[in-house]
Amino acid sequence: MIMARLLLVLAAGIFLGVVTVSRGPVEGAPMHLIAQGAALPAEPEEFDRREVDAYYDWRNNLFFRVFKLAGGEAPPNFMTARRTYKVSVNQYGYEVAVTFPHPLFYWVDLNGNGEFEPDQGEMWIDIEEDGINGNEKPYDPMNLGDAPRGPVPVPPVPRARSEQG
Numbered sequence: 001m002i003m004a005r006l007l008l009v010l011a012a013g014i015f016l017g018v019v020t021v022s023r024g025p026v027e028g029a030p031m032h033l034i035a036q037g038a039a040l041p042a043e044p045e046e047f048d049r050r051e052v053d054a055y056y057d058w059r060n061n062l063f064f065r066v067f068k069l070a071g072g073e074a075p076p077n078f079m080t081a082r083r084t085y086k087v088s089v090n091q092y093g094y095e096v097a098v099t100f101p102h103p104l105f106y107w108v109d110l111n112g113n114g115e116f117e118p119d120q121g122e123m124w125i126d127i128e129e130d131g132i133n134g135n136e137k138p139y140d141p142m143n144l145g146d147a148p149r150g151p152v153p154v155p156p157v158p159r160a161r162s163e164q165g
Helices: 003-023
Strands: 051-057 062-067 078-089 094-101 106-110 123-124
Touching: none
Parallel strands: none
Antiparallel strands: 051 062, 062 078, 078 094, 078 106, 106 123
């Protein structure tokens, strides 16, 4: 009898552990875990009730999705941006964006102030656009070290007028 009870408790614990892991990030999970090196939260599926805004920005050709992963009256705390390769207007006058399958950028409001601040370590880039798998890295658009890919042109060295022919 004791062995049967022990097996039942063990099986329930394994089942609950698998269910918890397979659900992805728990709604309302603390964002400070991300700052400590934990993985970024998974982007919710399309038409998820936690999505509070979605829009296409023609200036940078990105489609943004804004989420409120924490419940209650908390401000939005997660955002993604995907590159788009086709944007059109449907018969009702709404923009329809066809996007790449996975986001290029992720933002997480780590300090909870309701703003996404790249200079505060709240922005990540996924260069390979392959979904959240650990190869995302922090991104600061103001950091010149992250700027242009490839060689940077070197300006010419000024010479004195007497050296010029």
